[in-house]
Amino acid sequence: MKAYFLFALKRLLQLFAVCFAGISAAFFISHLSPISPVDSIIGRVSGRSTYSPEAIRALRATMTELFGLDVPLWQQYLNFWGRFVTGDLGPSLLAFPTPALRLVMIALPWTFGLLTATIIINWLIGNILGGLAGYYQNNRFLKAFGIVAIGLQPIPHYIVAFLMVILFGFLWPILPISGGFAMNVRVAWTPEFVLSVLHYALLPALSLVLVGIGTWFLGMRALVSNIVTEDYVTYAELAGVKRPTILFAYVIRNAMIPQLTSLAMTLGLIFSGTIIIEQVFSYPGLGTLLVRAVNEGDTTVVLAVSSIAIIAVATAIFIIDLLHPIFDPRVRVE
């Protein structure tokens, strides 16, 4: 138990390091921008109506102070962290003066729900089918699935989402292709709302499943076709152990372990794919918010979304790492 505690502590340290490095990188990249956020606001404000030069100068001074841009970069960096730990990520420029964090928090559940559901579906179904395909190598259905998976797996998210829109939006319009829920439904915990959310999530989720499931299927199939040659599988077969037991408790159970590691390794990539899918389906999640913020030059929101994304992905990896010793009794927790 003590060993496990130390192991968890080490992982926690790593979690903090990842968050710190990632958010710092995000801060410096966004603050090296030649376009000052103040200029971009003033540009937008003065574009709509005419102001006197004095009024603009006053506005600039206020804004510069508000964004804390009147001090050197390193001071800004320290101030940023000082505010960050209290949960203050600054006001959004786009929806001034709404805090950027609130916009992120509104979008986060959508992305979180979509992503969690599809990752679990992909991982479980992909691994089980892949395991079966590796074990029953002559099964026709599984062979066909393998070929489809090889064809689907390298196609970028965007193109799959786009094909879905063409297919179910134009050629055979049976599913909603835009938004998170129907316009005429009130946001509340009613069955009507939940059903609408699920209905609208179908196409984005389907796209994510189509793109993602093949990776797990192919990875698992390759792993299993190696594991079936392991001594403990041969031995169990020689002992006449029941097929289902061999398949699940011996073969798939052992192949799950590297697949779990691989899940942690690819979470960042999966998250990137979700952003583009959200954009295609105008899904009200982090991705759509991020794209809109970039297009509108909303520095604080861009920085906030990036930071929260980094924290979310790192935390998910942390949780998977903590689960690892439970799945693999051999993991040396030193």
Next chain:
Amino acid sequence: MADILTVQGLKAYYLMNYYGISREVRAVDDITMTVKHNEIYGIAGESSSGKTSFIKVLAAAIRPPLEVVAGSAVYDFGGQQVDPTTASPDVLKQIRWKHLSYIMQGSMSVLNPVRRIEKSFVDFAMEPLGLSGKAFWNRVRDHLAHLKLSPNVLRAYPHELSGGMRQRVTIGLATVCHPEFIIADEPTTALDVVVQKDVLALLRNIQQEIKSSVVFVTHDMAVHANIADRVGIIYAGRLVEEARTRDLFMSPRHPYTGHLVASLPRIGDTRQRPALEGRPPNLAEPPPGCRFHPRCPLAIDRCRSEVPPLVTVAEEHRAACWRSDEVRPVLDADLPRNRAEVS
């Protein structure tokens, strides 16, 4: 006494084709032998001599690219005749572990690394034993006690046990159902010498207790001297000599056996052992005639062209050599007279 296993002219080849290289490896080439009830039959030979392939056939673990090309191997389990080369999967499933069990080489990797030992016992033994619940666990615990293992090992994972413990657990797994026939493939090779002795004694005790027949495979002649009743020597896919252990060690009738026996270390003997020249033949292109002739000090022209048959040269003693009369016994004393003396 009746024979439990009768092997007749067995041929098993590896038929392979990878990246354009197709080859036929004659791993088991025309082997005829029998195993009696309640005996330990030792099989010796160098690595890649075909001994592992031979017992794969006996254990009904024949998988491509290994294929049985000719011959038969018939078990007699109390009147039920089973040939692992032709039996249906259902029949094989019925005899596995109940009548025929297997101890595998390499104790490191034969147990599922993510499964507790108790689960392995359930997987392997529950169905053949036909017991459940308390009766089953009592049987398992009793059996473990015979093997000097505490019941605590049941709760352990394989990686938590030492090599010797793991091998004892595998022996326990293989013998808990009291099978009539046990195939042991290098069960002691990966263990250090002290543990090896322990495990051998254990295996012999269990064998005597449950009255089963054992085919014991190892390249280590000293182990054979310790445990086997009879020993068969395999060279390049063929059985070249077979005799009662004592006869084989005292008066080998095949030059290869002579060499194996001579290379054994003996107390007080500090002479250097002559190494056998050359390498074991490539089974994809075995030499014509006697396969041992390129390395044989006694080889004559006849050995290069004609295959010597395995003929009876003395009571219960067969050898396949044209000049078997001229093979000189290499050793004289201090070998165990019979296995009772060793224990």
Next chain:
Amino acid sequence: MFSVFRDLLRYNVEFLIGVVLVGFITIFACLSFFAPMEPAMVYVVPPDQPPSWQFWFGTNSRGQDMFWQLTDAFWNSLTFGLTVAVISRIISIVIGMMAGYLGGIFDRVFMFFADIFVAIPIFPILILFYFVLRSDLNSFNLALVMACFGWPYDARLIRTVALGLRHREFTRQAVFAGMSPVKIMFEEHLPYVMPIIFSTAMANMIWSIGLEVTLAVLGFTNITIPTVGTTLFWANNHSALIVGIWWWILIPVVLLVMMFIGLFLLAVSMNEYIDPRSRLRRMGA
């Protein structure tokens, strides 16, 4: 090396299909040097012409001949992917081999950084770079940034191999013979790592070109540089599908998918070839 290639071609169908697909796209991309007009130029041909004998892939709403425009787009995308692959390979070789060979504190520090890089989601970072650099974000800068994120996983693989090589007899001999560590790493160990480098390079190209397409479709790259992604961006921008100019989207998508499947099959078949188990079977052990 050549015999390996020949064996793979002859006996591995996946490799053969991969070579054919990638070869086809490469030849297609090379045709851009023979383009009769500057491919980036607009309004040089009548717009919105469907595929015909005169315009094989049709023309788009910006008055470009899609055939020649796409040859250039694929040339740029391929060189982009190759640039990322080469740079990130160099980083992963240097770090992976050093971590594996030197071990100890080097190993721990490098792998700690590798773990951090794996955990940071790259897409928001890339968007930040676009956000800052805007149209200064040319293909090379983008390739450089992506290469900085494309190395950690492969460096880990290479490290594992190098770790195994360190304890081999020939390494010890080289050390006793007074060979410098750099020489040992690059003359003795590199050949063992090469197969991994080739197969991961293919996977890396799929990853980088895919990300470039995604970024470009959103308009987050320099959209004046013709690439597969920017082609799709302009098609969306002109609502090509709604207007019914399907060839503007369908043809690049089909070609892109062909290229990805080709690269993927190459990576998979090479992986199978370097897998020690299949190697053993080939030697007939």
